Amino acid sequence: MNDPSASGPDERPATGQNPGHGANPGIKIGSGPICPRCGATINNLWCVACGWYGEIRPSKESPKVERPKPTIADFLLLALGVVVVGLLAFVGRATTPELTVSPMRTFWMWGMIAGGVSIFAAVHVRAFLNLKEHNDQFHWIDMVFRPMSIWWPIIEWFPKTRAQVSFALWGLSAVVIAPLTVGGELLPFVDVRYHDRSSNLEEAMRRSQGGDGPGSASGKGGPGGGRSGGSAKAKAIFRVDIDDEATESGGPGGAGGPQGGPLGEIEKDPQLQRAMAELNERAHANKVTGAGGGTGPGGFGQKVSDGPADGLPPYAVDCVVLGYVPDDQGSVGLVLAASVDGKLHYVGTVRKGLDEKLLDQIRSRFRELSRSRPYLGVPGLQAKWLVPKITCRVRYEKITGSDTLEKPVIEKFTKDL
Known part of the structure; x- marks a missing residue:
């Protein structure tokens, strides 16, 4: 018999043979990888026709690490x-x-x-x-x-x-x-002095002077007189007329003067009360402009011209000296306060207007008026503090946003040193 299978393996050439012959007829040969054992198309990791499978390669993706939750x-x-x-x-x-x-x-x-x-x-x-x-x-x-x-x-x-x-x-x-x-x-x-609006200070002036119109400044001045030059007006920050024209405000001894009644709700310290009385007296004596009656910032004070003949700023205020700031050149800057709503208010530190003669006069008073702590707290200012007995008139351009005087210049001291 010529049965090829009986005489051993078929060693005839593979010419004309079809790869995959004898495979499961349900498996179609496609364009995928071919099984090296049976020639069928491999659609998975293994051949479904003969069970052959190749090497399973590890994934290149790194394992996901669980992120910790925030606490x-x-x-x-x-x-x-x-x-x-x-x-x-x-x-x-x-x-x-x-x-x-x-x-x-x-x-x-x-x-x-x-x-x-x-x-x-x-x-x-x-x-x-x-x-x-x-x-x-x-x-x-x-x-x-x-x-x-x-x-x-x-x-x-x-x-x-x-x-x-x-x-x-x-x-x-x-x-x-x-x-x-x-x-x-x-x-x-x-607090009002920590605000960044000059209107706060000017509004305090308007309230303390007791009126919005020119009529609030009316009234004849004289001992015990002054219809509207009362204690409320005396407690304001005083803008003095530069040309010293007469205004109808209460004079020394008016309702707001030292002899006319209480100064209002101010600090109870006797030195402060005397300083406030001095400011009030000087303000009346120098003819204070009433609320709403001036042309300055907030309707206060008088502006003579765009360029005053004396070369000084157009507005003025009477201040009390709280202390001084020395420098390396031997000069000093005076720490000033003015009256607002019956309380002293820091309005700035001034150096201009102090000549050598005035400096010598001031230095002679420093020792007797020296004190360790200020009567009025001025945050962030390192100064030598004094008893508030020295008063002066200061000229300035306007009130700044931090409620201090812009370009202050000392015009004169209103009390003998």
């Missing part, structure tokens, strides 16, 4: 830093009002707001791109209309996303803190 302590620690910096900025703002003026504070306020918005916007875009790498369902429009849908996953990935969360909080904090600590416009509970 409440992490958020509290992060927020605490923002709060501490905000409080320090608030304290610095409240204790150094004389070092800043309104235009500069406004500039820094808007600068902080712009910086905070820029930082948050940049971090917001970075957070969106970071989230887009893991979830392609988000669109650019979600950055505007669904910002929290972007930030919730970023917060859940904390602390890996600590930098993004921190910068976002700092940016938002700058936007919130800027108008509170720098601008000062949203703090009505802070």
